[in-house]
Amino acid sequence: MLKYTLKRILLLIPTIIGISLFIFLAMEAASGDFVSTLITEEMTDEEVHALRASYGLDKPVLERYVDYMWNLLHGDLGTSYTSRMPVMELFMQKIGNTTMLAVASTIVCILISIPLGIFAARHRGSIFDNISNVLGVLGLSIPNFWLGLMLIVWFSVQRSWLPPGGNDDGILSVILPAITVGTGHTAILMRTTRSAMLDTLRQDYLRTARAKGVSERKVINVHALRNAMIPILSVALTQFAGCFGGAALTETVFGWPGVGKMVVDAVKQRDIPLACGTLIMKCIIISLIGLATDLLYVVVDPRVKTQFASAKRGKRNG
Amino acid sequence: MGENTVKKKNKNRTQGQEIWFRLRKNIGAMVGLTVVILLILTAVFADVLFDYDTDVIGYEISERKQAPSAEHPFGTDDMGRDLFARVLYGTRYSLSIGAAAVLIGILVGVPYGAACGYFGGKVDLYLMRFIDIIRAVPGLLMGIVIVSALGQSTFNLILAISIGQIVSIANITRASVLTVKNQEYVESARNIGLSEGRIILKHIIPNCLSPILVQVTLGVASAIVSASSLSFLGLGIPVPEPEWGALLSAGRGFIRQYSYMTLFPGLAIMITVLSLNLLGDGLRDALDPKLRK
Amino acid sequence: MEKTINATAAVKKEDPEVVLSIKNLTVQFKIEKEIVEAVNDVSIELKKGKTLGLVGETGAGKTTTALAALNLVPNPPGIIKSGEIRVCGKDVLHMKKKELEKVRGYDIAMIFQDPMSSLNPVFTVGYQIAESIRIHNPGMKKEEAFEKAKDMLEVVGIDRARANEYPHQFSGGMKQRVVIAIALACDPQVLIADEPTTALDVTIQAQVMDMMRDLKEKYGTGTIMITHDLGIVAESCDDVAVMYAGRIVEQGTLDEVFNDTRHPYTEGLFNSLPNIKNRAAKLHPIKGLMPDPTNLPKGCAFAPRCKYATDACRERQPSTRHFSETHIVRCTAYDDPDFMIERSRKS
Numbered sequence: 012m013l014k015y016t017l018k019r020i021l022l023l024i025p026t027i028i029g030i031s032l033f034i035f036l037a038m039e040a041a042s043g044d045f046v047s048t049l050i051t052e053e054m055t056d057e058e059v060h061a062l063r064a065s066y067g068l069d070k071p072v073l074e075r076y077v078d079y080m081w082n083l084l085h086g087d088l089g090t091s092y093t094s095r096m097p098v099m100e101l102f103m104q105k106i107g108n109t110t111m112l113a114v115a116s117t118i119v120c121i122l123i124s125i126p127l128g129i130f131a132a133r134h135r136g137s138i139f140d141n142i143s144n145v146l147g148v149l150g151l152s153i154p155n156f157w158l159g160l161m162l163i164v165w166f167s168v169q170r171s172w173l174p175p176g177g178n179d180d181g182i183l184s185v186i187l188p189a190i191t192v193g194t195g196h197t198a199i200l201m202r203t204t205r206s207a208m209l210d211t212l213r214q215d216y217l218r219t220a221r222a223k224g225v226s227e228r229k230v231i232n233v234h235a236l237r238n239a240m241i242p243i244l245s246v247a248l249t250q251f252a253g254c255f256g257g258a259a260l261t262e263t264v265f266g267w268p269g270v271g272k273m274v275v276d277a278v279k280q281r282d283i284p285l286a287c288g289t290l291i292m293k294c295i296i297i298s299l300i301g302l303a304t305d306l307l308y309v310v311v312d313p314r315v316k317t318q319f320a321s322a323k324r325g326k327r328n329g
Numbered sequence: 330m331g332e333n334t335v336k337k338k339n340k341n342r343t344q345g346q347e348i349w350f351r352l353r354k355n356i357g358a359m360v361g362l363t364v365v366i367l368l369i370l371t372a373v374f375a376d377v378l379f380d381y382d383t384d385v386i387g388y389e390i391s392e393r394k395q396a397p398s399a400e401h402p403f404g405t406d407d408m409g410r411d412l413f414a415r416v417l418y419g420t421r422y423s424l425s426i427g428a429a430a431v432l433i434g435i436l437v438g439v440p441y442g443a444a445c446g447y448f449g450g451k452v453d454l455y456l457m458r459f460i461d462i463i464r465a466v467p468g469l470l471m472g473i474v475i476v477s478a479l480g481q482s483t484f485n486l487i488l489a490i491s492i493g494q495i496v497s498i499a500n501i502t503r504a505s506v507l508t509v510k511n512q513e514y515v516e517s518a519r520n521i522g523l524s525e526g527r528i529i530l531k532h533i534i535p536n537c538l539s540p541i542l543v544q545v546t547l548g549v550a551s552a553i554v555s556a557s558s559l560s561f562l563g564l565g566i567p568v569p570e571p572e573w574g575a576l577l578s579a580g581r582g583f584i585r586q587y588s589y590m591t592l593f594p595g596l597a598i599m600i601t602v603l604s605l606n607l608l609g610d611g612l613r614d615a616l617d618p619k620l621r622k
Numbered sequence: 623m624e625k626t627i628n629a630t631a632a633v634k635k636e637d638p639e640v641v642l643s644i645k646n647l648t649v650q651f652k653i654e655k656e657i658v659e660a661v662n663d664v665s666i667e668l669k670k671g672k673t674l675g676l677v678g679e680t681g682a683g684k685t686t687t688a689l690a691a692l693n694l695v696p697n698p699p700g701i702i703k704s705g706e707i708r709v710c711g712k713d714v715l716h717m718k719k720k721e722l723e724k725v726r727g728y729d730i731a732m733i734f735q736d737p738m739s740s741l742n743p744v745f746t747v748g749y750q751i752a753e754s755i756r757i758h759n760p761g762m763k764k765e766e767a768f769e770k771a772k773d774m775l776e777v778v779g780i781d782r783a784r785a786n787e788y789p790h791q792f793s794g795g796m797k798q799r800v801v802i803a804i805a806l807a808c809d810p811q812v813l814i815a816d817e818p819t820t821a822l823d824v825t826i827q828a829q830v831m832d833m834m835r836d837l838k839e840k841y842g843t844g845t846i847m848i849t850h851d852l853g854i855v856a857e858s859c860d861d862v863a864v865m866y867a868g869r870i871v872e873q874g875t876l877d878e879v880f881n882d883t884r885h886p887y888t889e890g891l892f893n894s895l896p897n898i899k900n901r902a903a904k905l906h907p908i909k910g911l912m913p914d915p916t917n918l919p920k921g922c923a924f925a926p927r928c929k930y931a932t933d934a935c936r937e938r939q940p941s942t943r944h945f946s947e948t949h950i951v952r953c954t955a956y957d958d959p960d961f962m963i964e965r966s967r968k969s
Contacts, residue, residue: 029462037478145357148610152603154554156561157577157595164588215739222692222734223754223804224727227719237744256467260558271467275562278473286474294465313744313788 012309019302026298027291031083032076034287038278039072045092045281066092079287088291089284091277098288102270106292108178109269112262113254115185116193121247124197128204128243132212133231143201150198159191159264176266188265192258196250203246207239214238241312245304252300255293351615358611364604372421384414386569394587403593406579408569412590415571416597422572423601427552429487431545434494434552439541441495442502447510447529457503460496468493469558476564486565490555494548501544505537512536539616546609550602557598573598638711641811641844642668642691642730647705649686649695656916660686660700662868668812671842675859675876677849677891681912683868684848685735688814691846692726693717710811728758730812731805736821737797741789747800748772748785754807774803779833795826802834809841816848831858852895856880861948864888867912867923874949882966884951886928889965922954930955930963 038044046063054062063069067078079089088098131140166187167175173187174180211217212235220234221227259271266272270289277286308315352358371378379385388408395405403412445453463471475489509515510533518528557574559565561581566572568579573594580590649661661683668674676684689695691707693714707714709730714722734740742750751771756762772782778799789797798818805813815834819827835858838845847859855862856876863873864887872885883889890908910927913919919926921936928935932955940954955961 025458026462026465029459030466033466034474037474040478042480148357148606149603152550152599152606154557154595154598154602156558157591157598160577160581160584160591161595164584164591168585168588215734215736216742218694219734219740219750219801219804220742220753221694222726222732224723224725224757225753226723234742234745238742256470259467259469260561263562274470275473278470278477281477290466290470293467297465311744313746314790317788317791 012306015305016302019298019305023295023298026294027083028080030290030294031079031287034283034290035072035076035079038281038283038286041281043281044068045283048280075283079284083291088288091285092282093277093280093285098285099292101273101285102289102292105268105270105273106296108267109255109258109262109271111185112188112192112258112267112269113251115189116191116196116254117247117251119189119193120196120200120250123193124200125204125243128201129208129231129236129239131201131205132208135209140205143205147198147202150194150201153194155191155195156260156264158194159187159261162187162191163264176264178267188258188261188267191261191264192254196253200243200246200250204239204243207242208235211235211239237311241308244307244311248300248304248307252297252304255296255300348615352611355611355614357607358615361604361607361609361611364600365608368420368424368601368604371417372424375418375421379414379418381418384411385418385571386410394583396587397589404587404589406576406590407583410569412576412593415576416573416593419571419573419576419594419597420601422566422570423553423556423598424549426483426487426490426556426572427549430491430552430556431494431498431548433487433491434498434548435541435545437491438495438498439502442499442504443506443529443534443537445499446503446506447533449507453503460499463492463496468555472555472559473562473564476559481564481567483566486556486559489559490552493555494552497548497551498541498544501540502537505540506533509533509536543609543613543616546605546612550605550609553598553601553605637669639669640667640708641670641710642666642846643706643708644687644691645706647687647690647707648703649683649690650701650703651699652701653699653916658915659868659918660915661690664705664865664868664870666846666863666870666873668844668846670811670844671838672860673838673845673847673858675847675849675855675862676865677852677855677862678865679850679912681915682865684865685816687865688732688816688846688848691812691814692730692732693722694726694732724758727754727805727810728808729810730814731808731810732814733798733801733805733816733818735817737794737801738821740801741797743789746786746788747775747792747803751775751785751800751804751807754804758808771803771807774807775800777806777837778803795822795830798822798826798830799833802830802837806837806841806843809843811844812846813838813843814846814848817850818847819854820849820851834858852891864891867915867918869923869952870950871924871953872949872951874946878946878949882945882949883963884945884949884956884966885953886930886955886963887924889963890927892965922952930961 044063046059046066046068049062050059060069067075070078082089088102090096091098091101094101127143131143134140163175166173174184175187176184178184214235217230217234220230225234255270258267258269259275261267262269262272263275270293274286274289274293276282277289352362388410389405390409392401392405392409393407395401395409397404401411401413403416405411406415441456445456466474471492472486472489475492476485479485479488515528515532518532523531556565557572557577560572560574561578563578565574568575576594577591577598580587580594583590644664644666647661647664648659651658651660664683664687666674666676666687676687678684686695686700690702690705691709691714693702693707695702702715705715709725712721712725712729714725714730717725741747745753748768748771751774752764752767755767755770756764759767768785772785775785776782780796780799780803784792789800792800798821802818818834819830822830831854834845837843847854849855859876861873861875862879863870864879864885865871866887872879872883872888874882879888883892887908890906893906894908896903896905908927913923913926919936921934921938922928922931922940925931925935934957935954938954940952943951943953943956945951
């Protein structure tokens with residue numbers, strides 16, 4: 012299992028090289044670099060050149076890239092052009108907010124979707140099932156950023172119950188962004204739960220359990236749910252990981268100071284080290300969550316554990 | 330037990346009729362299909378309904394920021410343009426951008442995924458590793474970077490969102506080719522001496538079509554959302570074109586007093602995406618009745 | 623669920639020796655507005671320590687009858703339309719859920735056909751056996767139940783140390799032993815074995831059958847052996863009931879059904895067996911297929927395939943006819959006092 016963990020971590024290396032190269036080349040191709048946003052009309056050519064040199068932007072792109080990677084190898088994510096602060100420091104400032112949003116939306120999502128999904132599966136074909144199916148597709152179809160805007164209209168502008176943006180009001184300010192991110196996730200997780208439960212509910216081992224005298228409540232909540240949990244958990248954790256990569260729009264709509272908004276702004280301002288460093292950190296986080304998901308499988312699904320064990324045994328014998 | 334009777338009833342239908350029969354029973358899918366057809370008609374006849382120069386981009390400052398009324402069902406924007414005309418005309422942009430992005434997705438993704446699935450081994454490993462790297466960049470950010478690099482235009486917007494489509498179509502093609510490749514009928518086709526080319530053309534591709542078709546339907550929906558997201562961030566189609574995301578972005582500035590400006594373009598996106606999703610779900614069930622049970 | 627109480631059935635005095643009695647059971651399945659008559663007017667009695675063989679083709683209604691005995695017919699689509707089922711004298715069709723849970727696994731237990739899918743993959747086999755013990759012995763400590771589960775594993779010939787392993791770590795035959803251990807964990811009065819060896823390799827089949835016979839003798843469990851294998855019936859059963867299209871067409875003691883066969887369908891079953899003494903002899907399978915269960919013929923369901931069938935057979939349902947106190951046959955042909963099937967003519 013240790014070997015598997017190491018392999019997963021090693022796989023990050025080509026990904027990091029790939030995305031950083033992509034950012035450098037794309038920014039090179041983009042019209043205008045960071046310095047062009049600073050230029051004013053009174054500046055002479057020499058001054059502009061000196062300014063460019065002070066950011067190292069006078070060097071060719073490949074040289075800059077190699078420098079960046081060399082520093083990265085030493086654990087240095089570089090310095091942001093815009094704020095002149097180390098990227099790592101900026102990232103650490105914002106990651107807390109992104110994590111808070113991710114955790115809040117995942118909790119909302121799990122609390123709503125799993126009970127509803129189980130209920131829909133148990134009453135398959137009922138009115139409730141049909142309604143929740145329609146709501147599920149609806150939840151999938153609402154564009155996140157528009158939902159965010161509408162929530163602001165309803166709860167902040169028309170009623171002023173909740174703050175329209177920022178993160179100055181503690182738990183209150185996370186509610187609307189969390190609903191915005193969580194709606195699509197809730198819809199997906201509800202559909203996953205429903206189909207996983209439907210799949211489990213027709214398994215023969217539930218009949219065995221009933222024949223033993225296990226009560227219907229325990230048949231569903233212990234025997235069926237433990238099995239259905241395997242795909243549900245996988246989807247929920249993938250979504251959780253996704254919150255670190257894809258909440259940029261929601262963060263923009265609510266002015267939520269997280270890493271998603273930071274990286275979008277960085278690209279717009281051509282702040283290469285900030286964009287690149289933030290992306291790399293996000294990839295590492297997402298990959299670690301993925302690894303945790305895989306390791307969690309070992310706990311939830313005994314079959315996976317045996318696979319690991321037998322792989323080890325096979326190695327030893329062979 | 331009921332299988333015999335079901336077969337008996339349906340024995341006179343071709344496969345296509347059978348799928349249509351199942352699709353027709355799905356209310357959601359039929360609603361979706363109807364709305365999609367209406368949207369396509371709106372897109373095609375948009376310039377019959379409204380004159381682009383006067384109704385869509387021509388402005389009338391005296392009529393600015395009017396709430397929805399009989400004359401302007403969706404109200405007017407800050408330049409006095411009729412939002413009803415703009416939203417309806419926007420169907421043309423959203424649908425064609427979505428369709429074009431998915432078309433690129435098919436043209437690149439299907440051969441890509443098929444190669445991965447069919448050849449397997451090293452080819453699969455390296456091609457898929459490349460896809461993994463692309464997937465490591467969040468889709469929206471990928472779009473932002475590409476539009477920044479290539480410049481802001483409709484074509485570049487389509488290109489930027491087609492990346493995501495290529496990835497998902499390649500994935501689904503690879504998965505279904507992998508399943509079909511190991512089926513016994515492919516093995517027996519090989520045993521009777523069919524060439525690889527014929528096997529791919531005659532046996533593998535037709536059997537992979539259903540999941541790809543479903544993915545394409547859902548793909549148009551997701552491409553429309555991606556396009557409007559980028560426009561919303563100001564990286565999509567330049568103003569004053571009436572793209573839905575751009576309308577939302579424009580309306581956002583007036584959200585405190587004039588929230589109708591953001592309500593209707595968003596509703597348009599949602600209805601379009603919802604009907605495509607309903608249709609895609611219905612198609613999935615109709616094409617593969619096994620999945621329903 | 624619809625249930626009608628059969629008023630006359632309850633009159634007969636209870637025989638304490640009878641551990642399972644099924645009277646006039648009718649079960650229907652509703653599939654897309656069509657009604658499938660899965661079980662029709664079936665009556666069975668099982669005495670303490672005896673084994674009853676329930677024989678018939680796939681789809682004859684054997685498993686549905688068995689599930690009804692535990693009130694486990696899946697609903698929807700299944701509905702127990704009428705009939706009375708008593709397990710150790712207790713009416714399982716008119717019971718509160720809580721009482722039913724106490725009967726299941728304690729008075730009556732079931733072994734299912736496919737051991738591969740009848741064990742829950744995420745729990746250890748020890749847990750799955752102990753679960754049954756704990757349900758029926760409330761107050762018993764977890765550890766004690768687990769020890770008892772280990773004892774049960776030993777009873778079915780599995781090392782007690784394997785109690786902590788998961789189902790996927792066992793072979794098919796071993797899994798079936800675990801299923802048997804679960805069923806016998808609370809020493810039930812009635813055991814229903816639904817084709818317990820069909821899914822297993824031939825060599826394993828014999829082992830499992832031997833083990834089941836030993837256990838039956840040891841515990842004195844009344845058993846219903848559902849099978850389509852007449853060999854298994856001959857080896858292990860005291861009584862036999864032959865089912866066709868949801869009805870019992872012939873029932874009696876093993877000797878009566880095997881050596882004094884009366885029903886043309888039973889005869890057909892014997893004729894389709896290979897003859898070990900004359901290997902060159904041609905097999906005589908029963909022609910045709912079982913009728914569509916949603917559209918059963920008006921008369922005898924076997925008539926379309928029966929070589930003795932007359933117009934009378936096709937017109938009306940056969941009535942029951944007693945050839946002895948225990949030997950009951952449903953066949954219209956015996957209205958003719960001279961009628962004999964070929965098998966009886968030979969002997």
